[in-house]
Ligand SMILES: NC(=O)c1ccc[n+]([C@@H]2O[C@H](COP(=O)([O-])OP(=O)(O)OC[C@H]3O[C@@H](n4cnc5c(N)ncnc54)[C@H](O)[C@@H]3O)[C@@H](O)[C@H]2O)c1
């Protein structure tokens with residue numbers, strides 16, 4: 233009776249974890265704990281001989297989002313059974329030849345091809361039905377849209393994001409993900425494919441569903457997939473009759489820390505496909521393969537305190553700080569807690585004994601709190617602005633603390649990011665992460681503060697990732713921007729609709745002088761007189777200028793900046809072959825950036841344009857030039873290589 237009760241409880245908990253994991257891509261527990269609950273349930277089922285109908289051991293867990301179209305699989309997509317030790321694997325193989333491969337930790341996908349064309353891509357879903365994700369799979373860079381095989385073909389594989397891409401991308405997202413797997417799953421299941429184009433998703437093929445196409449062995453199948461143009465998962469062959477030691481050696485070859493993609497173990501599959509099929513399947517897994525999961529070693533330490541910070545979206549991030557532990561050679565003392573539910577579950581209090589591990593050997597996590605004193609209070613006000621915090625259910629289905637103050641400095645980060653970005657003020661090294669830290673600590677409150685970082689040098693040097701050298705580099709980058717052009721500065725201000733192009737026009741009109749620009753505003757100048765300026769832009773300038781809160785942000789910067797006037801005063805503006813001409817540049821140039829060539833053309837008194845038309849006088853052609861070159865050739869526009877352009881400048885006595 234007691235057992236049955238516990239089984240029901242386990243099924244319920246696993247169900248909740250499944251929903252968070254598969255539906256919202258936001259796990260509420262560590263894989264380790266999930267697997268433990270699962271094992272406990274399986275053991276009870278064996279012991280009691282009873283299996284409840286809703287048991288996750290009898291079917292594949294998964295969810296189909298209502299927003300995506302459900303598609304039935306041509307064959308059930310099952311999970312893999314697990315072995316816990318090398319001895320278990322050795323026993324499972326029973327002396328048969330096998331293929332060993334990385335168990336990729338992403339989102340399983342099935343791609344269907346007909347007449348050599350990709351026609352559909354589906355997620356695993358609940359194993360019987362998946363979600364149609366053709367739109368996002370199409371834009372993965374390594375998915376072949378056409379293959380040299382006319383017969384219907386179905387290939388299975390994993391949609392993954394590399395650790396590198398994950399680290400670069402996660403910080404820029406409104407709601408960061410706990411793991412690349414969740415980011416991959418969340419990205420593939422987006423409705424709008426354009427949003428995920430830059431996310432570096434890859435498809436790694438590991439299985440061919442159409443019989444008889446790839447040969448009679450797993451090895452031949454993987455080779456066939458590679459010939460079709462797929463990137464296959466990394467694999468090796470384990471010879472027939474391999475000893476336990478030989479199995480161990482083959483496994484040692486796979487070191488997850490050295491692998492670019494997230495992986496949580498290895499997959500062993502019988503090389504002889506007919507033999508594998510003869511072993512059959514359960515409702516949960518196929519017997520032709522088994523998985524080995526790397527054990528996460530746990531380390532005991534003491535929890536010290538909770539660290540809170542307001543993120544760009546107003547969400548309060550919770551991080552546990554604990555005494556140093558060395559895991560796999562690196563010192564670890566912080567673990568991100570993900571959400572309020574996780575925090576509540578752990579019931580942390582200062583001095584508590586906790587066990588920590590690196591999930592997939594990479595991300596530090598708290599596995600459990602052994603003493604659960606619960607003495608650590610949650611903040612009730614924003615650490616950044618002091619507003620009362622509220623609890624919100626995030627789109628991930630979990631609870632988070634939020635600061636709802638629109639004027640909270642955390643939201644300033646966005647403006648700072650814009651101001652410092654490459655195509656605006658271009659202050660190198662002031663990326664989003666750094667700016668977030670600076671804003672959260674109150675070291676920068678307005679753009680002028682960026683020029684006075686020296687005042688906080690000591691504190692900055694204490695933040696992780698900063699040393700004397702990187703601080704000096706940052707200061708150099710800031711110093712370089714004590715001079716800038718008026719157009720750069722205007723574009724950096726973030727006046728709605730008034731961007732880089734408008735900045736250039738204003739720069740020309742006001743001779744590069746801020747004072748002249750400001751005087752014009754005070755004199756109620758009608759900006760619609762300017763080329764390409766509409767009423768909205770005119771109104772936005774006045775609206776922005778009269779916003780006192782905005783002015784507190786930008787005005788202090790004027791004390792630190794000298795405006796360069798080179799562009800309009802340069803003598804070369806008249807005496808050169810490009811003065812007054814409409815010039816387009818295309819492709820990658822060797823000596824100029826995209827902005828650089830525009831600036832150069834302006835300084836020559838030319839009109840830089842972005843598209844080729846009959847009015848274009850010259851097209852400067854760089855590497856990999858595309859349709860613009862074709863169009864120029866059709867219209868008979870003079871094209872110049874970068875070298876010819878430089879030569880013409882030299883002939884006119886002008887420096888490049
Ligand atoms: N943390 C949580 O709350 C939570 C919730 C649900 C599931 N989980 C995790 O997910 C696991 C269950 O997920 P699952 O059903 O995908 O099983 P699994 O993790 O055992 O993986 C099996 C799957 O791996 C894929 N795979 C990857 N590389 C492969 C390769 N080289 N060859 C063949 N197949 C390969 C296949 O699609 C296969 O179906 C649990 O053990 C748990 O760790 C965690």
Ligand SMILES: [Zn+2]
Nearest residue numbers: 614617635640
């Ligand atoms: Zn706040």
